[in-house]
Amino acid sequence: xxxxxxxxxxxLLKWNQGITDMNVLLQSPSGTQDLAGNCMTIMxxxxxFRKIDKITGGQFLDLRPEIPWHQVFGLRNRIAHxxxxxxxxxxxxxxxxxxxxxLEATSxxxxxxxxxxxxxTINYQ
Numbered sequence: 001x002x003x004x005x006x007x008x009x010x011x012l013l014k015w016n017q018g019i020t021d022m023n024v025l026l027q028s029p030s031g032t033q034d035l036a037g038n039c040m041t042i043m044x045x046x047x048x049f050r051k052i053d054k055i056t057g058g059q060f061l062d063l064r065p066e067i068p069w070h071q072v073f074g075l076r077n078r079i080a081h082x083x084x085x086x087x088x089x090x091x092x093x094x095x096x097x098x099x100x101x102x103l104e105a106t107s108x109x110x111x112x113x114x115x116x117x118x119x120x121t122i123n124y125q
Contacts, residue, residue: 002110005048008041009103012095022092039079039086042094045102046076063112064105072102 015034016022025031025038050073053061061069075094079086 001048001052002106002113005045006103006106006110008045008048009099009106012038012041013099013103016095019095022088022095026088035088035091038091038095042091043076043079046072046079049073050076060109064108067101067105 015038019025022035025035049061049069053069053073061067075090078090
């Protein structure tokens with residue numbers, strides 16, 4: 001799941017590269033479609049992290065306390081249940097400010113688990 005989350009974050013960064021004002025997405029049908037894709041991907045990322053948190057009993061994500069995990073989960077809920085009341089400024093802030101630290105945390109988790117697996121293999125032998 002972490003690899004899927006990482007890919008989703010990378011996609012969002014790529015899709016929105018060069019967009020300085022997300023309001024431009026509201027000016028055309030294709031832009032609105034892009035915004036919907038952004039929202040759906042942000043929602044999937046939040047849901048993925050929520051599932052990881054649930055599976056690990058809230059212990060795993062605590063390895064990166066600088067990430068406001070409850071806000072990550074909360075934004076997922078706002079998009080999922082807010083329907084037509086989505087604040088484009090919040091989406092813009094997430095894309096422009098929050099994705100890079102989230103990508104770094106996701107890469108950290110992948111490396112951490114890889115190191116744990118390697119250590120478990122060494123210990124088993």
